[in-house]
Amino acid sequence: MSVKKYVGENITDVRSVNKVTGATQYAADINLPGMLYAVMIRSEYAHAVVKDIDLSEALKVEGVVAIVTYKDFPELHFGTYVHDQVAFTEHPKYVGDPIGAAAAETEEAAEKAASLVRIKYEVLPHILNPEEAFKSKEIIIHPNMHTYKGYAGFFNFKKGTNIPNHLKVRKGDVEKGFAEADYVVESRITIPPIYHGNIETHACVCKYDPDGRLTVQSTTQGPFLLREMLSTAIGLPMNRITVVHTAVGGGFGGKISGNIEIRAAAIAQKCEYRPVKMVLSRREEWETVYTRQALVGYYKTGVSKDGKIIARKVTLYWDAGAYADYEVSVARSAGYMSAGPYDIPNIWIDSYAIYTNKLVATAYRGFGCSETTFCYEQDMDIIADKFGLDPVKFRLKNALERGMENATGQRLRSCALKDCINLVNEKAGRETKKSENDGIKRGRGIAVMHKFTVHTVPTADIVKLNEDGTITLETSAVDIGQGSNTVMAQILADVLGIGIDKITVVPINTDYSGYGWQTAASSKTFFNGNSTIRAGLDLRRKILHYGSMVLHIPESDLATRDGKIYSLSDPDKSIPFSAVSLGVFNEEGGQYGGPVIGYGVFTVEDGSFLDTETGQGRKPSAFWMFAAMIAEVEVNTETGNIRVVRFVSANDVGKAINPKMVQGQINGGAIQGLGSALFEEVLINREGKVMNANMHDYKMPTIGDCPDEMISIPVETQPHPDGPFGAKGVGEPAMACPAAAIANAVADALGVRIYSMPLTPEKILDALEKKSPKEVR
Amino acid sequence: MKRDIKCTINGRQRTFYADPCASVLDVLRDVLHLMGTKEGCGTGDCGACTIIWNGKAVNSCLLLANRMENAEIWTIEGLMKDGELHPIQQAFIEAGATQCGFCNPGFIMRIKAMLEENPDPTDEEITQGLVGNICRCTGYKAIRDAVKIAVKKQRR
Numbered sequence: 001m002s003v004k005k006y007v008g009e010n011i012t013d014v015r016s017v018n019k020v021t022g023a024t025q026y027a028a029d030i031n032l033p034g035m036l037y038a039v040m041i042r043s044e045y046a047h048a049v050v051k052d053i054d055l056s057e058a059l060k061v062e063g064v065v066a067i068v069t070y071k072d073f074p075e076l077h078f079g080t081y082v083h084d085q086v087a088f089t090e091h092p093k094y095v096g097d098p099i100g101a102a103a104a105e106t107e108e109a110a111e112k113a114a115s116l117v118r119i120k121y122e123v124l125p126h127i128l129n130p131e132e133a134f135k136s137k138e139i140i141i142h143p144n145m146h147t148y149k150g151y152a153g154f155f156n157f158k159k160g161t162n163i164p165n166h167l168k169v170r171k172g173d174v175e176k177g178f179a180e181a182d183y184v185v186e187s188r189i190t191i192p193p194i195y196h197g198n199i200e201t202h203a204c205v206c207k208y209d210p211d212g213r214l215t216v217q218s219t220t221q222g223p224f225l226l227r228e229m230l231s232t233a234i235g236l237p238m239n240r241i242t243v244v245h246t247a248v249g250g251g252f253g254g255k256i257s258g259n260i261e262i263r264a265a266a267i268a269q270k271c272e273y274r275p276v277k278m279v280l281s282r283r284e285e286w287e288t289v290y291t292r293q294a295l296v297g298y299y300k301t302g303v304s305k306d307g308k309i310i311a312r313k314v315t316l317y318w319d320a321g322a323y324a325d326y327e328v329s330v331a332r333s334a335g336y337m338s339a340g341p342y343d344i345p346n347i348w349i350d351s352y353a354i355y356t357n358k359l360v361a362t363a364y365r366g367f368g369c370s371e372t373t374f375c376y377e378q379d380m381d382i383i384a385d386k387f388g389l390d391p392v393k394f395r396l397k398n399a400l401e402r403g404m405e406n407a408t409g410q411r412l413r414s415c416a417l418k419d420c421i422n423l424v425n426e427k428a429g430r431e432t433k434k435s436e437n438d439g440i441k442r443g444r445g446i447a448v449m450h451k452f453t454v455h456t457v458p459t460a461d462i463v464k465l466n467e468d469g470t471i472t473l474e475t476s477a478v479d480i481g482q483g484s485n486t487v488m489a490q491i492l493a494d495v496l497g498i499g500i501d502k503i504t505v506v507p508i509n510t511d512y513s514g515y516g517w518q519t520a521a522s523s524k525t526f527f528n529g530n531s532t533i534r535a536g537l538d539l540r541r542k543i544l545h546y547g548s549m550v551l552h553i554p555e556s557d558l559a560t561r562d563g564k565i566y567s568l569s570d571p572d573k574s575i576p577f578s579a580v581s582l583g584v585f586n587e588e589g590g591q592y593g594g595p596v597i598g599y600g601v602f603t604v605e606d607g608s609f610l611d612t613e614t615g616q617g618r619k620p621s622a623f624w625m626f627a628a629m630i631a632e633v634e635v636n637t638e639t640g641n642i643r644v645v646r647f648v649s650a651n652d653v654g655k656a657i658n659p660k661m662v663q664g665q666i667n668g669g670a671i672q673g674l675g676s677a678l679f680e681e682v683l684i685n686r687e688g689k690v691m692n693a694n695m696h697d698y699k700m701p702t703i704g705d706c707p708d709e710m711i712s713i714p715v716e717t718q719p720h721p722d723g724p725f726g727a728k729g730v731g732e733p734a735m736a737c738p739a740a741a742i743a744n745a746v747a748d749a750l751g752v753r754i755y756s757m758p759l760t761p762e763k764i765l766d767a768l769e770k771k772s773p774k775e776v777r
Numbered sequence: 778m779k780r781d782i783k784c785t786i787n788g789r790q791r792t793f794y795a796d797p798c799a800s801v802l803d804v805l806r807d808v809l810h811l812m813g814t815k816e817g818c819g820t821g822d823c824g825a826c827t828i829i830w831n832g833k834a835v836n837s838c839l840l841l842a843n844r845m846e847n848a849e850i851w852t853i854e855g856l857m858k859d860g861e862l863h864p865i866q867q868a869f870i871e872a873g874a875t876q877c878g879f880c881n882p883g884f885i886m887r888i889k890a891m892l893e894e895n896p897d898p899t900d901e902e903i904t905q906g907l908v909g910n911i912c913r914c915t916g917y918k919a920i921r922d923a924v925k926i927a928v929k930k931q932r933r
């Protein structure tokens with residue numbers, strides 16, 4: 001008997017009808033009776049101490065209800081990994097650092113009041129360059145860093161410096177490796193900060209009840225992390241805080257940490273138990289909230305004559321901006337994968353998170369991957385060229401595969417990197433059509449990558465059987481558009497044996513949903529997929545048990561299908577799920593069972609930490625993802641303009657639960673990567689102010705920038721033994737290869753190397769003018 | 778100064794009291810509570826606020842409310858008919874052009890105006906028509922596919 005299966009099918013987004021009709025509620029769409037509007041009072045200087053603050057004019061504005069500053073609010077330290085922030089600061093550390101907030105009956109009144117707050121500063125010297133901040137003894141941005149609380153493994157700070165984290169990897173003998181090498185290549189990369197570019201800006205609504213309970217509705221990727229941060233920052237126990245996430249209009253890492261919610265909640269305390277809404281304008285979002293970190297990195301790679309990489313040394317300076325937020329995690333994880341997906345016996349990595357007086361850097365789709373790939377994959381081509389090797393064959397020769405150990409000593413249980421490389425190579429075809437017309441040069445480049453995920457973030461999911469036999473899944477995964485609601489519904493439908501239309505997935509409410517850290521690290525399919533399976537199995541076990549009591553058939557002869565419990569030996573004997581939803585009765589009318597709930601948790605039981613001295617650990621990541629991409633470009637040698645004409649991508653996903661959604665991730669990541677490669681750059685002036693915080697001066701890709709052809713292949717040759725149906729993840733790897741592949745394609749077209757993102761026309765023309773045919777830095 | 782403004786919105790006559798110098802986007806959202814039209818930038822650069830105004834797709838964040846007087850306006854809320862999705866909406870779902878969904882209303886309105894003028898656009902015309910709308914999630918491929926699916930559906 002064939003049963004409809006959902007896993008592996010292109011099921012359409014279960015929430016899409018609301019999205020295309022404009023009915024989806026995002027945080028800015030929430031309007032509540034009596035609602036007030038709050039606006040932040042922000043520092044005008046990159047580094048200062050507030051000497052005096054005068055609210056008298058501001059308080060006169062009609063409609064103002066409350067103004068709070070650091071003076072009115074306890075100095076409770078909070079943070080994502082390191083508790084280095086306070087809600088409002090007396091010691092601003094970047095232009096835009098919140099000093100206070102104003103709330104009023106209208107947004108205009110709140111804005112006016114905020115603008116009338118007079119602040120006297122003592123301006124301190126500031127520092128914007130991470131390499132300078134690394135060495136600085138004079139300017140220490142967080143003098144009390146050593147007193148902060150932080151997560152072990154993420155807060156390996158150096159007292160009296162601007163360095164909140166230092167990740168070390170020491171494997172083999174790197175100097176011996178270089179001594180034995182026949183060729184050594186060295187390079188330096190610089191990557192500017194870029195924006196997440198979520199079209200929906202940050203927004204939230206906070207409300208206190210007279211009994212002291214706080215409710216926060218927010219566009220967040222991590223309701224539980226937000227609750228934890230609120231609890232620390234506001235000093236409320238978690239049971240008094242409810243966080244509900246609204247629809248999220250794009251996250252990409254930028255909505256992972258608590259930020260405006262903490263300030264809005266702080267001022268809401270003074271707002272007569274009325275709801276307080278805070279919505280950032282595009283300009284405020286981009287001037288003051290988050291970026292992807294800037295990076296300065298150094299690579300040195302030693303290769304033997306036969307084309308084996310034998311040593312690699314990497315030093316990375318990640319520019320955290322004013323607070324550590326996610327950057328200590330970036331330095332750690334991006335650090336340990338920075339040697340690339342290659343089998344290298346001798347590795348030395350130093351990866352530092354560094355405070356500067358810039359706006360805060362946070363997690364960003366695949367943090368560290370696209371940046372370091374941009375460097376090591378260009379080096380790979382230089383080496384291949386040096387030895388006259390084919391770039392594809394050279395990568396295949398060094399690529400990691402299943403069973404091998406990577407840089408941190410983790411043995412890979414699923415690795416389809418070679419399949420990815422072979423597939424893109426095949427699909428791209430052999431010949432590159434060289435066009436020399438009108439100064440247009442064509443080139444092709446390949447790039448490959450690997451990406452870690454997490455291991456210390458348990459998930460819990462709850463499945464409820466409703467009285468009519470339908471199912472409600474209280475997922476702990478936040479669907480930020482990647483499709484986790486649909487993927488979880490597909491998985492659950494197959495586990496339970498019920499039509500997907502009978503399942504509703506509801507968003508997280510921290511009061512009753514199971515714990516789920518956040519949507520991050522391409523982890524949701526794997527982690528929540530597993531806990532959803534377990535919750536489904538728990539529910540199924542119960543309904544089979546109760547079904548057996550009703551049908552008087554042993555459980556071993558029962559199965560589920562189409563929302564029914566039926567006998568395997570006599571399929572005509574069946575009852576619908578609804579028959580057991582409230583329990584079953586014995587002959588005398590005693591009730592047994594009762595409202596049926598399935599609960600499932602997932603943890604990585606065999607995970608391990610990293611050794612702080614060597615960076616070695618058996619399993620710091622639940623799984624590893626791999627990808628390869630070939631890009632073809634046309635470069636106009638007159639104007640320096642680059643046009644990407646073709647992307648061919650293959651991503652090692654283990655199993656595509658929903659192939660179309662996987663392709664959606666690959667395509668979206670490719671174009672986001674294209675933007676960072678060609679034109680995206682946050683420009684910050686010497687005073688630390690952002691110069692292009694708007695969508696015409698900060699250009700993001702439009703449909704006009706897309707290649708004519710995009711081929712995206714989910715690779716399923718290496719299902720992960722621990723993955724749900726073998727699945728791993730895809731969201732972040734999708735963005736890792738484009739910049740490197742484009743840079744290699746440009747080098748192929750022009751014979752010049754550019755190690756600084758983005759590849760602007762000026763850099764191209766400049767490099768061409770210098771006419772050093774290779775390795776233009 | 779606020780005054781009465783009269784226009785047709787989604788096929789219905791409406792009179793409302795609003796500041797003629799406010800943006801149409803703010804009036805739609807704050808006065809008429811039509812929250813489907815989104816703000817991504819407020820400066821005419823992202824297309825999230827696209828509506829159809831007198832037959833043309835416009836960025837409602839740049840249009841002043843006095844231009845609503847006697848105008849015929851369509852927003853995303855007006856597209857469903859008798860409980861049925863508009864073919865462009867259906868096409869978005871089928872093509873997988875909805876990820877976070879925030880850009881969708883703007884794109885859908887832009888595409889509606891585009892197809893009314895040119896029911897069978899070429900690839901280049903699609904690019905030209907949609908270059909003012911930004912989507913950060915999909916990489917545009919699914920959106921282009923959705924336009925093609927919608928063209929086929931509307932031809933039927």
Ligand code: FES
Nearest residue numbers: 817819821824838
């Ligand atoms: S909000 Fe109107 S164009 Fe962006």
Ligand code: FES
Nearest residue numbers: 877880912913914
């Ligand atoms: S679907 Fe998210 S911006 Fe387009």
